[in-house]
Amino acid sequence: MSKAFELGEREFQTLSGLLRDRFGLDYPLQKKVELEKACASVSDGLDAAEFCCEVGSPSGEGLFQRFINRLTVGETYFFRIQAHFDALKSVILPGIFKKRAGEKRLRIWSAGCATGEEPYSVAMLILETLPDPGGWEIEFLATDVNTDFLSSARRGRYREWSFRKVDDYWRKKYFEPADGEWQVAADVRAMVKFVRANLIDERDNVVAVGPGSFDLILCRNVFIYFGDEGIERASALFRRYLAPGGWFVGGHAEPFVYDDGFEAVNFPGAFVYRKLTAEDVAAAKKRRLPAERPRKAVRVRPAAGGVERADRLVAVGKDSRALEQLTELVAAREDAELYWRMGRVLGNLGRYEEGLEWCRRGAALDKTNPYCYYIAALIQEEMGKNDEAFDNLRRSLYVEKSFVLGHFSMASYHRWRRDEERAARSYRNVLKLLDGRGEDEEISGDGLTVGRLREIVNQIL
Ligand SMILES: C[S@@+](CC[C@H](N)C(=O)[O-])C[C@H]1O[C@@H](n2cnc3c(N)ncnc32)[C@H](O)[C@@H]1O
Numbered sequence: 411m412s413k414a415f416e417l418g419e420r421e422f423q424t425l426s427g428l429l430r431d432r433f434g435l436d437y438p439l440q441k442k443v444e445l446e447k448a449c450a451s452v453s454d455g456l457d458a459a460e461f462c463c464e465v466g467s468p469s470g471e472g473l474f475q476r477f478i479n480r481l482t483v484g485e486t487y488f489f490r491i492q493a494h495f496d497a498l499k500s501v502i503l504p505g506i507f508k509k510r511a512g513e514k515r516l517r518i519w520s521a522g523c524a525t526g527e528e529p530y531s532v533a534m535l536i537l538e539t540l541p542d543p544g545g546w547e548i549e550f551l552a553t554d555v556n557t558d559f560l561s562s563a564r565r566g567r568y569r570e571w572s573f574r575k576v577d578d579y580w581r582k583k584y585f586e587p588a589d590g591e592w593q594v595a596a597d598v599r600a601m602v603k604f605v606r607a608n609l610i611d612e613r614d615n616v617v618a619v620g621p622g623s624f625d626l627i628l629c630r631n632v633f634i635y636f637g638d639e640g641i642e643r644a645s646a647l648f649r650r651y652l653a654p655g656g657w658f659v660g661g662h663a664e665p666f667v668y669d670d671g672f673e674a675v676n677f678p679g680a681f682v683y684r685k686l687t688a689e690d691v692a693a694a695k696k697r698r699l700p701a702e703r704p705r706k707a708v709r710v711r712p713a714a715g716g717v718e719r720a721d722r723l724v725a726v727g728k729d730s731r732a733l734e735q736l737t738e739l740v741a742a743r744e745d746a747e748l749y750w751r752m753g754r755v756l757g758n759l760g761r762y763e764e765g766l767e768w769c770r771r772g773a774a775l776d777k778t779n780p781y782c783y784y785i786a787a788l789i790q791e792e793m794g795k796n797d798e799a800f801d802n803l804r805r806s807l808y809v810e811k812s813f814v815l816g817h818f819s820m821a822s823y824h825r826w827r828r829d830e831e832r833a834a835r836s837y838r839n840v841l842k843l844l845d846g847r848g849e850d851e852e853i854s855g856d857g858l859t860v861g862r863l864r865e866i867v868n869q870i871l
Contacts, residue, residue: 415450417442417458424462425449433478433555434610434640448480479558483635484524488568488576489531491630492791493679494659496822498532498626500870502657502682503539506625509655515547517624519651521609521644522632523552526563526602527572530594532628533601534584553607553618560604566594574794577827609644615651623653630661634760642667654687663729663758676858677866678818679788681727720751725857729758746776750785751855757789765789780806780813787819814843814853818863821870837867 417425425445426437437445452473453461464470465477489495510516520529529552537543554560569591573581585592607618609632627648633641645667648658659682660666668674671691672683686694716739723732733755740748749772756765766789772782787802800823806816821836841864849861 415446415453415458417446417449417462421458421462424466428466428474429481430637430639432610433608434636434644435481436635436637436640445481448477451480452476475557479556482556482559484556484559485631486524486527487572487574487794488527488580490528490575490792491662491680492575492822492826493677493788494628494630494682495531495535496825497677497680497682498659499535499539499825501677501866502626502659503536504869506657507540510546510625514545515549516626517549517622517653518551518626519619519624519628520550520552520602521554521607521627521629521648523554523563523604524556524559525568525572526552526559526566526594526604527568528552528628528630529563529602529604530566530598532626533598534580536601537584537598548601550602551618552602552604553609554604555606555608557606560606563602563604566599567591568594575791575796579828609647610640615647619651623651624656625653626657626659627652628659630659631664633660633664633666641665649685652685654685655690656685658683658685662760663727663755665727676856676862678815678854678858678863681857717747717751720755721855724751724755724758724855729755733759744775746772746779746782748772749775750779750781753782753785753789754856757785757792762789762793778809780810780816783809784813784816784819812843814840814863817843818867834871837871840867841871 422439422442422445429435429437449458449461454473456464461473465474506516518529518532520532523529529550533550536548540546552563554563567588568585573592581592584595584598586595587593605618607614609615609629629644629648633644636644648666649668649671652658658666658668658672659680662680666683668683671686673686673690675682675684716735720732720735720739723729723735733752736748736752736755739745740752749768752768753765753772756762756768766786769782769786769789772779773786776782783802783806787799787806790796790799790802803816803819803823806813807820810816817836817839821833821840824830824833824836844860844864844867847860849859849864851860852858853860853863
């Protein structure tokens with residue numbers, strides 16, 4: 411790196427302060443080298459002091475934008491986080507379609523859309539699941555602060571890597587080969603409007619979003635780059651822009667700041683949030699219950715102390731804290747129950763290889779523990795290693811035939827491969843296994859109850 415770009419302490423503070431205040435981004439000292447690299451690549455001969463001065467001045471807008479384009483991370487791919495797409499397909503989208511069936515109009519926002527894989531995935535899912543999409547007015551807004559990502563999203567051409575999780579069905583139906591890449595189909599492209607908007611800048615959002623509210627907002631894998639203040643501000647924005655009954659989907663382990671006007675809804679492998687309607691609030695008051703569903707943490711399998719606390723932290727999306735808790739526990743004892751939980755939180759935090767390693771260790775200690783294979787399968791699915799994920803899923807059922815979550819995942823595996831018959835069989839297995847179990851009994855150690863899972867499966871079947 412050029413010597414001119416060693417940021418001194420004052421310059422580092424100036425720059426990280428600007429990024430925090432203007433973009434919500436968190437750049438602690440450990441990320442100094444990252445900052446210096448991005449500065450160096452756009453500085454055009456300015457030294458560190460001049461650079462900081464320029465980006466902070468009104469004439470430095472262009473430079474700041476180039477800097478942001480270099481700095482922001484656009485890691486994304488089609489149908490990322492299967493659990494979200496399962497929830498969208500089976501419950502969230504059908505619910506929205508039903509609610510809007512009268513006016514035939516719906517609004518969706520993908521915030522922090524990067525190069526477009528996320529909004530295009532949702533658009534394809536809408537085309538698949540909405541009868542007569544042509545008869546609807548669908549407003550699909552996709553925003554990001556990185557203008558290079560947005561240009562590439564508008565162009566709609568993708569390399570192999572973006573399809574790491576996609577079944578061939580989608581590629582054949584919605585893409586065409588184009589000079590060694592894949593061009594997204596015109597009807598999908600036409601559905602999504604890409605606009606530059608900084609989530610922290612009120613003016614940007616007012617212009618991009620326009621009047622009215624959204625039935626669904628996705629903002630996934632954006633808050634991981636934000637500091638607390640940025641998360642609070644962006645959460646407030648989403649709370650305001652959601653329609654009553656509207657849904658918010660954030661990334662794994664990302665804290666969405668919500669209030670009594672929201673409920674956290676548990677799906678297998680995912681938490682999403684729903685803004686309550688006036689009727690929901692009235693009904694909750696009548697029952698004298700808090701409108702927000704309290705989350706209980708109950709043990710999945712008997713496991714010695716401290717685990718419940720970690721489970722509770724996972725249940726409220728605080729995976730980093732759960733990791734600290736579990737790290738202490740695994741230092742004190744060898745236990746497969748702890749090891750797969752390590753795998754789960756590391757997977758939620760995007761530390762896939764480490765997560766897999768803990769699952770392997772768990773399976774080595776207790777070959778019959780289905781969670782060691784199940785969590786490994788979920789991580790591998792995120793990594794796009796579909797065949798290995800399937801093998802692990804099968805293994806989880808082999809060691810425990812009555813493993814409910816394994817059957818549920820198997821069902822969604824078949825469903826995404828359009829094998830409806832096998833999917834229905836697996837869903838029926840889930841219902842059979844839940845038969846006779848108490849509604850409030852927890853099954854996944856992250857808040858998912860028997861009653862909730864039964865409800866989800868019944869909605870799908
Ligand atoms: C890792 S990508 C997430 C892409 C996609 N949502 C997903 O989950 O696959 C994070 C995106 O957030 C965007 N971003 C970061 N700060 C932002 C801000 N203040 N306003 C809007 N977008 C921002 C980045 O430019 C980047 O494209």
